[in-house]
Amino acid sequence: MQKNIVQKKLSNVDAFYDEISKSYTGSIQRCVPDYNEMLKSLFIYINPDFQPKTILELGCGTGNLTQMIHQRYPNATIVALDISAECINECKSRLSSANIKYIQNDFKEIEFPNNTFDLVLSSISIHHINDKDKELLFQKLYRYQTPNGVLSFCDQFSGETDFIYNKHIERWKKYAVEQGASNDEWNMWMQHQQEHDYHSTLANHLQWIKNAGYKLADCTRKHLLWTTIYAEK
Numbered sequence: 179m180q181k182n183i184v185q186k187k188l189s190n191v192d193a194f195y196d197e198i199s200k201s202y203t204g205s206i207q208r209c210v211p212d213y214n215e216m217l218k219s220l221f222i223y224i225n226p227d228f229q230p231k232t233i234l235e236l237g238c239g240t241g242n243l244t245q246m247i248h249q250r251y252p253n254a255t256i257v258a259l260d261i262s263a264e265c266i267n268e269c270k271s272r273l274s275s276a277n278i279k280y281i282q283n284d285f286k287e288i289e290f291p292n293n294t295f296d297l298v299l300s301s302i303s304i305h306h307i308n309d310k311d312k313e314l315l316f317q318k319l320y321r322y323q324t325p326n327g328v329l330s331f332c333d334q335f336s337g338e339t340d341f342i343y344n345k346h347i348e349r350w351k352k353y354a355v356e357q358g359a360s361n362d363e364w365n366m367w368m369q370h371q372q373e374h375d376y377h378s379t380l381a382n383h384l385q386w387i388k389n390a391g392y393k394l395a396d397c398t399r400k401h402l403l404w405t406t407i408y409a410e411k
């Protein structure tokens with residue numbers, strides 16, 4: 179089984195993303211296997227009859243997912259939240275619509291009225307908070323969602339064993355190098371992972387989401403670390 183890692187790390191994740199905001203989109207497309215397919219997977223299991231009016235995106239970064247959300251639901255109000263002011267600036271310069279409201283805040287600090295959001299979406303962001311905070315976040319999201327609301331997110335998960343987790347990372351490196359990632363780029367992401375990432379298992383995520391009250395939670399896509407979850411309130 180995976181060793182019990184003490185989950186205490188540096189807290190300047192915002193400074194990291196501020197610094198790489200200009201090069202982020204190119205780098206993530208090179209380094210995350212099938213990145214665009216992963217983003218598209220967030221919408222595949224959402225019933226076409228489900229037409230959200232209010233959407234929360236956690237960790238909008240430079241707007242790669244935000245753009246897709248806005249294209250798919252042009253009339254919905256989107257609250258795009260991120261801790262990095264520079265990423266939000268990038269996102270704003272790319273997407274300016276009266277329907278998109280930007281908030282710079284930490285996932286751990288967010289407060290919204292109960293029953294606010296029909297749909298909550300997120301891509302590779304929630305793993306930046308530790309497991310206890312993830313559990314609390316899912317509890318909050320459950321309260322903020324409207325009845326029958328949908329939570330759809332993809333993120334980096336570990337494996338059930340260290341062997342599986344390390345094999346995922348080994349295969350990930352092979353992919354990134356083949357896609358043209360330089361040694362410096364790979365080392366930057368590995369250092370970032372050590373300093374800012376808290377990977378946990380698929381089983382833990384499903385348990386936290388069910389414990390928060392969601393009536394169903396399922397994994398709808400998985401490739402190496404990158405896992406998509408669909409849940410309904």
Ligand SMILES: C[S@@+](CC[C@H](N)C(=O)[O-])C[C@H]1O[C@@H](n2cnc3c(N)ncnc32)[C@H](O)[C@@H]1O
Nearest residue numbers: 195237238239260261262283284285301303306
């Ligand atoms: C890997 S990027 C993902 C960005 C975008 N969703 C994508 O798919 O390209 C992670 C994002 O989460 C944000 N983030 C990290 N920790 C956060 C926190 N505690 N609260 C809010 N945003 C956070 C970072 O600033 C960054 O923009």
